[in-house]
Amino acid sequence: MIAIKNVTKKFPSTTALDNISLEIKEKEFFGLLGPNGAGKSTLMNILIGYLDADEGEVSINGQKMNTVAFALRKKIGLVPQSLALYDEITAKENLEIFGSLYGLDKKDLRYIIADKLKMVGLFDRKKDKVKTFSGGMKRRLNLAASLLHNPEIILCDEPTVGIDPQSRNAIFDYLQSLNDEGKTIIYTTHYMEEAERLCSRIAIIDFGHIISVGTLGELLQKLDYKQTISIIKNPFTEKYLSLFSSFGEIIDEQDKYELQPSDGLILSDFFRKVEEKGISYTFINFSKPTLEALFLHLTGRSLRD
Amino acid sequence: MTNILNLIKKDYRLFWNDKVAVALTFLVPAALILVFGSIFGGSGGGDASGIRLAFINQSNSKIARKIESTLDTTKTFQMIKSFTDDKGNEVPFDTNSIKEYIINGSASSALVIPKDAYTDTSFGLKLRFFYNPRNQLEMQIVQGLLQQTIMTQIPEIFNQSMMRRSEEYLGTEKGGMFNRRMASVISEYFGVDTSEILKQGFQSFENDSTAEDTSSSKAASQFFKDIVRLDSEQLVGKEINNPGATRSVGGWAMMFLLFSITASAASLFDERNSGVTLRILSAPVSRTDILWSKYLYNISLGVIQLLVLFFMGYLFFNINIFSNFGNLLLVIILSSAAATAFGMVLAAFSKTTAQANGLGTFLILMMSTIGGAWFPTFFLPPFIQILSKFTIVYWSVEGFLQVLWNGDGFIEILPTIGMLIGIGMVINAISFWRFRRGDIF
Numbered sequence: 001m002i003a004i005k006n007v008t009k010k011f012p013s014t015t016a017l018d019n020i021s022l023e024i025k026e027k028e029f030f031g032l033l034g035p036n037g038a039g040k041s042t043l044m045n046i047l048i049g050y051l052d053a054d055e056g057e058v059s060i061n062g063q064k065m066n067t068v069a070f071a072l073r074k075k076i077g078l079v080p081q082s083l084a085l086y087d088e089i090t091a092k093e094n095l096e097i098f099g100s101l102y103g104l105d106k107k108d109l110r111y112i113i114a115d116k117l118k119m120v121g122l123f124d125r126k127k128d129k130v131k132t133f134s135g136g137m138k139r140r141l142n143l144a145a146s147l148l149h150n151p152e153i154i155l156c157d158e159p160t161v162g163i164d165p166q167s168r169n170a171i172f173d174y175l176q177s178l179n180d181e182g183k184t185i186i187y188t189t190h191y192m193e194e195a196e197r198l199c200s201r202i203a204i205i206d207f208g209h210i211i212s213v214g215t216l217g218e219l220l221q222k223l224d225y226k227q228t229i230s231i232i233k234n235p236f237t238e239k240y241l242s243l244f245s246s247f248g249e250i251i252d253e254q255d256k257y258e259l260q261p262s263d264g265l266i267l268s269d270f271f272r273k274v275e276e277k278g279i280s281y282t283f284i285n286f287s288k289p290t291l292e293a294l295f296l297h298l299t300g301r302s303l304r305d
Numbered sequence: 306m307t308n309i310l311n312l313i314k315k316d317y318r319l320f321w322n323d324k325v326a327v328a329l330t331f332l333v334p335a336a337l338i339l340v341f342g343s344i345f346g347g348s349g350g351g352d353a354s355g356i357r358l359a360f361i362n363q364s365n366s367k368i369a370r371k372i373e374s375t376l377d378t379t380k381t382f383q384m385i386k387s388f389t390d391d392k393g394n395e396v397p398f399d400t401n402s403i404k405e406y407i408i409n410g411s412a413s414s415a416l417v418i419p420k421d422a423y424t425d426t427s428f429g430l431k432l433r434f435f436y437n438p439r440n441q442l443e444m445q446i447v448q449g450l451l452q453q454t455i456m457t458q459i460p461e462i463f464n465q466s467m468m469r470r471s472e473e474y475l476g477t478e479k480g481g482m483f484n485r486r487m488a489s490v491i492s493e494y495f496g497v498d499t500s501e502i503l504k505q506g507f508q509s510f511e512n513d514s515t516a517e518d519t520s521s522s523k524a525a526s527q528f529f530k531d532i533v534r535l536d537s538e539q540l541v542g543k544e545i546n547n548p549g550a551t552r553s554v555g556g557w558a559m560m561f562l563l564f565s566i567t568a569s570a571a572s573l574f575d576e577r578n579s580g581v582t583l584r585i586l587s588a589p590v591s592r593t594d595i596l597w598s599k600y601l602y603n604i605s606l607g608v609i610q611l612l613v614l615f616f617m618g619y620l621f622f623n624i625n626i627f628s629n630f631g632n633l634l635l636v637i638i639l640s641s642a643a644a645t646a647f648g649m650v651l652a653a654f655s656k657t658t659a660q661a662n663g664l665g666t667f668l669i670l671m672m673s674t675i676g677g678a679w680f681p682t683f684f685l686p687p688f689i690q691i692l693s694k695f696t697i698v699y700w701s702v703e704g705f706l707q708v709l710w711n712g713d714g715f716i717e718i719l720p721t722i723g724m725l726i727g728i729g730m731v732i733n734a735i736s737f738w739r740f741r742r743g744d745i746f
Contacts, residue, residue: 048587070589078587082580101588145584 001026002047002153002184007056009042009208016042018208019056024186024201029179031199032188033291035301039208040188041081044157047186048078060153074102077151079159083138084145087131091122091141094130095148102149109148116144119174136167143171153184160194172198192291204295211298216291223289223297229259229270230285237283243273251296260293325663333667340674340689355690356447356683358382359406359415359435361398364422368430372418372455381450385412407435407540410711414447430455431534437541439552439710443681448535542710550622555705556678558614559698560669562644565610566603567665570648573599574658596740600645607641629708632718636704639725643697646732653739672696677703700724 002024009017016039024030032040045051046058049069058065063072085094095113104112117123120140122133130138143159156175160168175198179185189195195202196216203213212219231237231244233256241257244250247270248261274284296302320326362373376382387395388406398406403415417433434451438444471480485499492499545551573595576582585595615633618624626633648665655661673679675689676698682690693699704721707713 045583048583050583050586068591070591073587073589076587078584080580080583080587082578082583084580084584086581098584098588101585101590103589149588 001061002186003057003059004043004047005057005059007043007046007053007058009039009046009051010054015208017046017053020205020208020210021056022203022210022213024184026184027179027182029175029185029187029198029200031195031202032186032205033190033192033195033202033295034188034205035190038190038205040190040205041157042208043205044078044155044186044188047155048076049073074149075151076153076155077146077149079143079146079154079156081157081159081161083142085130085138085141088129090127090129091117091133092126094141095145098145099148104149112148112150116147120144121170134164134167136163136170139163139167139171143174147178151183153186154178156185156187158188158190160189160191192295196291202291204291204298206295206299206301212294219291219294220289223260223294224263225261225289227261228287228289228293229261230287231257231259232283232285233257234283237279240277240279243277251293251302253292258290258293260289260297323659325659329663329666333670336667336671337674340671340685355383355687356381356414356450357385357412358447358451359385359398359403359412360417361386361400361403361415362418363420364418365420366423368423369418375454376416379454381454404435404540407437409717410437410541410707410713413437413439413443416451431536434535434537435540436537437711438539438548439542439706441548441552443683446683448537452535545710546623546625550618551624551709552706554615554618554622554624555709556673556676556698556702558611558705559640559644559676559701560673560678561614562607562610562641563647563669563672563698564665566607566641566644566648567651567669568662569603569606570599570645570652571655571658571661571665573652574655574661578658592740596649596737600649603645603648604638604641607644608637611637611641624709626709629712629714632708632713632715633705635715635722636701636708636718636725639722639729640697640701640704643701643725643729643732646729646736647697650732650736650739653736672698675699676701694724695728697725697728700728 002022004020004022004024007017007020008015020039020043032043034040042051046053047065049065049067049072052067060072060075063069065072086097089097092113095116096109099109099113113126114123117126120143122137122141122144125133125137130141133141139159143156146154154175159175160171163171172194175185175187185198187194187198199216201213201215202219204211204219212222225248229247233253237244237257241250244257244259247265248259251258251260274281292302320330358376360373360376362369377384385406387397388402388411390396396402398415400417403417406412407415413436415435417435419431419433422432423430434448436444436447471483475483488499542548542551573582576585582595586592612634615624615626615637619626647668651661651665651668655664675682675685675693676696677693678698682693682699685693700721704718704725707718707721711717
């Protein structure tokens with residue numbers, strides 16, 4: 001179990017974490033959802049022992065984690081946000097370098113590297129220089145490099161930033177299978193879809209504070225409504241935004257508007273108005289509210305702000 | 306046209322925001338121009354000065370005394386007339402001790418005015434010059450300066466001596482006539498006043514082709530060059546296979562070593578920016594491990610680089626690197642360690658790779674210039690010569706010359722390698738302190 005107790009971390013210009021407390025259970029797939037600059041990476045850096053907390057304490061299975069807890073680091077694998085690889089050498093050479101830091105036997109390491117490269121679909125490219133890889137391939141190699149020592153806990157710091165959907169799905173599937181095998185995974189993201197899809201429990205973090213923690217269902221219960229009306233974004237629907245906003249709060253998302261209905265919304269009234277304006281029903285969907293809506297509800301800001 | 310102007314404006318804005326590029330464009334050349342300007346006659350310094358010259362005057366002649374007093378007063382040379390013996394006593398030089406003084410590297414050159422330098426019966430002035438030409442250029446300049454100093458200060462005495470000798474040989478009356486006839490001939494061919502020639506003595510007309518130049522002291526120097534005999538004796542390095550290459554290999558090797566080590570130390574930034582440092586530190590690895598690995602890697606890389614460069618010197622220029630190889634290796638290792646300390650301190654104080662490389666280029670060029678990698682430090686103004694001794698390049702070049710040129714043993718090179726160790730330790734202490742406070746990790 002990972003226990004984070006009253007952790008505060010300050011930098012000269014900002015307080016990255018302000019008295020944070022969390023408990024993450026063994027074999028859990030735990031999500032840390034928050035916008036950029038919320039404090040997610042700082043918390044990950046404290047969890048891996050890269051930074052010391054100014055106040056408070058982090059312990060893993062009862063052992064205190066800090067910048068000198070080297071033995072404890074063997075239990076953890078970090079998938080960094082950046083592509084922490086050497087571009088000018090091959091995929092295999094990269095894994096040999098990072099694997100050697102864990103004191104793995106050379107012969108064992110050879111087998112492990114082959115296994116991990118197969119797992120992320122890069123075995124055939126093992127002798128190619130990393131600089132020739134696509135962004136998605138680098139991301140997969142970045143993940144493989146973190147798993148060579150078979151860690152019990154995997155810290156994924158936004159591991160899918162800037163990659164194609166195919167590689168993203170491959171990483172999701174692989175992380176899911178690792179979790180099924182019993183690995184504890186802590187996953188930071190500012191994409192609510194990722195947290196919703198992967199995580200059994202989620203903490204929402206903003207400005208160094210944990211705003212809310214729970215399962216997806218528990219979190220969404222904090223909203224006043226159980227359904228969201230999605231309106232597909234197009235020039236026609238955009239004309240009637242003021243009409244829609246008379247039924248609740250509108251959240252502008254990438255390809256749609258989400259209407260969070262006001263208390264006492266009468267659906268027949270809503271559809272009558274829509275019909276009067278000649279808006280096609282194909283533009284309107286009913287769905288469950290999202291974490292984005294919850295974040296907005298809790299902070300007054302969008303996750304992507 | 307507007308587009309072109311906007312794009313030019315854009316480039317200036319980007320350039321101005323890149324402080325390293327600005328510094329490299331203006332500061333580095335300005336600093337180098339300042340140093341070179343000082344050396345070659347600019348506003349900062351002028352001619353070489355303070356060159357250590359061991360000196361004995363064994364002659365009682367008036368000319369010898371005049372030369373001594375002239376040399377004593379000139380700023381060009383720092384005259385050394387005694388040495389400290391084993392008991393700590395100041396002992397005046399004799400011929401043997403002055404030679405020993407040059408051989409052991411305490412000074413590069415010595416001037417001896419022997420007993421018979423100038424007698425009543427001798428025609429010319431005879432001087433002895435002992436030297437250690439571990440820097441050929443320095444020796445040539447010292448000899449030139451020595452002759453110039455003597456010639457420009459004492460021609461009238463010498464000319465009077467010549468006139469006196471003609472009178473001694475021919476008698477006062479005939480000698481006087483001879484001198485007047487000589488002056489008349491000179492006057493006829495060179496178009497100057499006879500009384501002026503007699504007043505000045507027979508100086509300076511021999512090699513001049515135009516009457517306008519007759520009064521110049523340059524011509525006087527040329528005339529006397531043949532009369533003053535400087536018997537030179539090389540005391541050290543006669544057995545060196547390729548003196549030129551042996552002298553220069555150390556300085557150039559050090560400059561390139563500093564460049565490569567600085568680039569390597571700056572890779573700490575690349576690793577930090579790419580996230581590799583974080584990945585490494587998420588393994589059971591400490592920051593101290595990373596620093597030590599960088600130190601040892603850079604030192605070993607530097608040793609390999611220097612060995613390769615010296616080996617190439619052996620292959621292509623026949624530089625004898627094997628006769629004193631143990632001590633050469635010691636200087637190589639310590640030079641490499643000191644250069645590594647320099648690279649690491651740059652990394653510790655810089656914030657980006659570009660900053661480290663830019664600052665590094667500036668400092669390396671400056672250190673190479675004032676440290677003696679490109680030309681001897683005696684060219685430099687005195688205050689820069691003092692600064693030279695604070696550079697790694699100076700002590701490395703000294704060490705390489707001691708080992709390769711003088712064939713010095715461990716005891717002899719101890720002060721030099723001690724300086725390299727000292728400078729390296731001070732820089733290391735600063736960089737460790739800075740690494741602990743900095744944000745490279």
